[in-house]
Amino acid sequence: AQSVTQLGSHVSVSEGALVLLRCNYSSSVPPYLFWYVQYPNQGLQLLLKYTTGATLVKGINGFEAEFKKSETSFHLTKPSAHMSDAAEYFCAVSPSGNTGKLIFGQGTTLQVKP
Amino acid sequence: DTEVTQTPKHLVMGMTNKKSLKCEQHMGHRAMYWYKQKAKKPPELMFVYSYEKLSINESVPSRFSPECPNSSLLNLHLHALQPEDSALYLCASSQLSGVNTEAFFGQGTRLTVV
Numbered sequence: 001a002q003s004v005t006q007l008g009s010h011v012s013v014s015e016g017a018l019v020l021l022r023c024n025y026s027s028s029v030p031p032y033l034f035w036y037v038q039y040p041n042q043g044l045q046l047l048l049k050y051t052t053g054a055t056l057v058k059g060i061n062g063f064e065a066e067f068k069k070s071e072t073s074f075h076l077t078k079p080s081a082h083m084s085d086a087a088e089y090f091c092a093v094s095p096s097g098n099t100g101k102l103i104f105g106q107g108t109t110l111q112v113k114p
Numbered sequence: 115d116t117e118v119t120q121t122p123k124h125l126v127m128g129m130t131n132k133k134s135l136k137c138e139q140h141m142g143h144r145a146m147y148w149y150k151q152k153a154k155k156p157p158e159l160m161f162v163y164s165y166e167k168l169s170i171n172e173s174v175p176s177r178f179s180p181e182c183p184n185s186s187l188l189n190l191h192l193h194a195l196q197p198e199d200s201a202l203y204l205c206a207s208s209q210l211s212g213v214n215t216e217a218f219f220g221q222g223t224r225l226t227v228v
Binding site for chain 2: 034036041042043044045046049051090099100101102103104105106107
């Protein structure tokens with residue numbers, strides 16, 4: 001069975017600092033991996049995805065993630081945090097072929113301090 | 115148009131009421147999904163429709179009844195709910211094949227059962 005583990009339920013950074021949100025997955029087949037962001041009382045917005053090909057994936061709002069098969073990781077980074085980045089971040093995995101059937105990690109709350 | 119529209123945004127219902135949640139997309143997606151999200155938790159898949167047919171029911175109680183009248187619409191009929199069913203209900207849609215098969219989420223319906 002596939003699963004996702006997000007290390008750290010709460011991450012706090014200063015504005016302008018590096019953002020690093022950790023995600024490890026478990027999958028018996030090549031996974032499709034996603035990062036979604038959720039602002040308070042909102043739905044989920046896709047930040048970026050990995051399906052095949054280049055392992056360094058660039059997304060919206062300056063975020064990127066690197067797929068490392070040897071480490072079964074898909075960590076999300078952003079060089080410089082903005083106050084507007086404060087939100088809940090979910091890493092998710094899907095079985096091949098149906099990328100709307102998602103298994104989510106527990107989520108990481110990102111706090112950005114001025 | 116890359117939107118998934120959910121109505122209503124908020125719903126309060128009694129345990130003996132019958133109500134429906136609605137979801138609409140005009141992206142030509144042939145898969146639609148219902149997710150349930152409790153506070154401070156990740157979304158959990160409830161139902162999947164593929165080509166307007168129910169393909170996955172994640173052991174959801176029968177007081178939740180999904181319906182897909184056409185390829186653009188998805189309903190969730192609610193009857194005799196319990197207070198523990200209070201949650202954010204998210205609708206999503208995706209393509210079933212091709213390069214861009216990621217899920218697009220609506221803003222959700224915040225349901226309170228009293």
